[in-house]
Amino acid sequence: MLSSLPEAVAILLSLEGLLVLVVGTILGIILGAMPGIGSTVAVAIVLPFTLTMSQAPAIILLLAVYAGSVYGGSIAAILINTPGTPQSAATCLDGYPMAQRGEAGLALGWATVASVIGGLVSAVVLIFAAPQLAAFALEFGPIETFALILLGMTCIVSVSTGSVVKGLMAGMIGIFLSTVGGDPILGEMRFTFGNWQLFAGFNLLAVVIGVFALSEVFMRASTKQSTVSELVSFNGIVLPSLSMWKGRFKNLAKSVAIGNVIGVLPGTGAATAAFVSYAEGRRSSPNGDGFGKGEPDGIVASEAANNAVTGGALVPTMALGIPGDAITAVMLATLTLHGITPGPKLVEDNPVLIATIFSGFFVINLLLLPLGMLLSRVAAPILRVREAFMMTAIVILCAVGIYFVRGNVFDLLVMGGAGFIGFLLRRQGFPMAPLVIGMVLGPTLELTLRQGLILTDGNFLAFFTGHPIALVLGITAVAALLLPVVRSLQKRGTA
Amino acid sequence: MQRFVSERILVQVGLLIVAVALFASTFGQSFSSSDLAQSPMFFPRIILVLWIGLGVISLIQSFKSDEKTRQIASWPRIGIVLVAALIYTNLIGSEGFFIPSVGFAVISLLAFGIRNPILVLLFAVLVPGSLVLLFNHTLGMPLPTSRFSYFF
């Protein structure tokens, strides 16, 4: 494949290649930055265009729009506290407090650099180690995945700003919401109360947009209006200087690694990576105590990880023909349409195409930096409109975004209801990030738990005795839960 | 007395009632699997029990603490915005995207204190209008249309 790189670069540098790269990335950033509109809608918008293009540009366009929209999502998350996707929910936790302090530009700078580095490293890993990582993914059966998700669930404690009890409760509400609809093993309906709209359960995005974006509008309507017309002072991205990175490299490296590894495992995804990385950052970073109050390390942990997932998710897609997430599934389908059969022989049979995709992915991540800075400068005046216009536009855009997720007006009701309930809960100090974690991880937790019980004939202990990876992950999860308790007891003891 | 009927307590009691009601509902249905761990209700029941337990702890904590819920600055404003948004999300299905959006925008802008009628109308028509133009007539992925015409 490496020998095909010159040909691949020639394709990328052709007029069509460059056009697709730049236009796709810009479009993705803009769509992602709109509150309520995330990657799903962005991809749906460009999909019809890709059908008329040749294979390599079609895939590059999808990748550019996807990577751009994930990055763009962090802009909305930091500036107005309205993540467009679950994976930028963790970015809000520190990004928005920084923006409130008047450091919006710098917060975005951290997010941009972390995103770009996460993406670039994952592109390099993808180019050089895809087969090895794919073999690693095969080690992760249902039981190992269960242990990993369990570890992911412990993040709820780390992202519970304020009360841990309330955070855990919000997490349980999130998991419960994810159980509504069809049972994953038997297909029987649960908690639908005869309503066929609920057969498909509550849509994750409708709930996320409701409890974050819509409830944010309600929160602002309920508090005293700022006399200053500006929402947040922002004049464009300010890149952190090299000296500011001092002591943060370890956190960055760890976050990129977490994103890569989790991205490789099918069925986990960017939101899981962002939260796990955030929790790990909080535990191990020297600045861990400041997490949740506007600590750059929190932004770095979440953004580096969720961007590194993109490259990771391409590994099983390209090496095994198994899509790593929803977006890689679209890419595989697009390949099929062009007469290419995804599968283990994909790389062997289409070296130029794969080299183009991989190097295109690298270039897209490079483009995020200049395009992000340019667009943020252009967009800065938009943020100077009065709060009234911004809040009204957010509600309307959320409606558009959620409608296009499944083409179902029922999801709009879910979004409205989630917004109202999110508003009530947020007023009482319930953090919303745990609810999102619960809803993201809940389905996989239940599915893999019950799959594991089928495989072990109902013996839960056998999850850990026969599966060393699961054992290590399980012990880590228990330790992650108990350590904060032990530490606080120690503190009390010495005080 | 005050601390027993505060918004804080009401919300928490509400959450607890919902959880208990859902838990009770898991016993009403019959499912085909006799195996306990493979019952569709196995997992939800664990979660609901945890929810109820945490809810009780949280309620007790609330009784003990004197923390106050943040004051609502303007009841009319939050009331209007909240009700308008809920009605808006309900109406899109039957009345299409454009008309409810214009209505919501007018109400929301007025509630947030914009008093210039030209500005309100301009925004209320142009923002939804340009979205309809973009999605329905340029990209070919239409938003819901009204009962009057498939153009908006």
Next chain:
Amino acid sequence: MLKIFSIAAAAAVVAASSVSAEGFPERPINLIAPFNAGGGTDLLLRGLAPHFAEAIGSDAYVSNMAGGSGTVAASALQAQRPDGYQLAYMSVTVSTIQPQIKNVPYGIDSWTPICSIAASPTMLFVSGDSPYQNMDDVVAAVKAAPGELVYGSSGPGAITHLTMVSAFAGLGIIDDMKHLPFQGSGPAIKELTAGNIQFFGDTELLVERGDFRPLVVFNDARVENFPNVPTATEVGIEAPLNELYLWGGLFAPAGLEPEVTAKLEAACAAAVVSEGFQEFAANSGTVVNYRGAEEFNDFYRAQYDANAALIEAAGL
């Protein structure tokens, strides 16, 4: 002002309700994919839409309404007015399986079938390094170690699940096997490669995606690309479990005017034979299988009844 508006509105309502078959179609036609954008069904419809639009002389656009294994879109369409402007591409599972296992608001009589478009037989396969060379090996292995071997599916009630049920219920060994459902074919295939499940079933297209060995095909004759793979009948699976096709076609709500049905059917026929769609089908591995409205109606109803036996065997 208000009065003028209400009169105009009333006029518009009258105009909209007096749909005449004569002028059909006078506005764009919505082709609903009951699954996500970018999935197989969605892409098939997107491949068909431009040729369909050309044939019927109006715009046609694809919209996605995913959820509940396709039942959400079907349930929503069933409640629409049968005016011919809303059509859904429904597969065998959405139209004949789901309504018999879930309490959905639609059933056998809820539709006006327009045309079938694609159909491919399903296959049971094992991973390339599996010790099983044929179904006899499988039966012997299951009997030697009851309750040990595991078959996967992309979800309960999915075509992948029914393929497994047809094979193992047809051979009388299903009670000695374990079923491990996944969320979609991708994760299941990963576990087949990793060895956590031993059997999986899907269409020919998926078999070609990896190093897999098909053992049986649920078709009335051997298939061209796999001449050595026996049919289900050959390995001793009896009707009605011996044939299973993943088919799909366009449906409108019941009660569509015959003139409108005829126009849609003609457009569908023209679109399917169009050069553009044929090329698309060849590229994407779609097995085109066109049936007109009447023929498709008979086929659909026969399938609905035949699949009841399958559902019974699956214990759904």
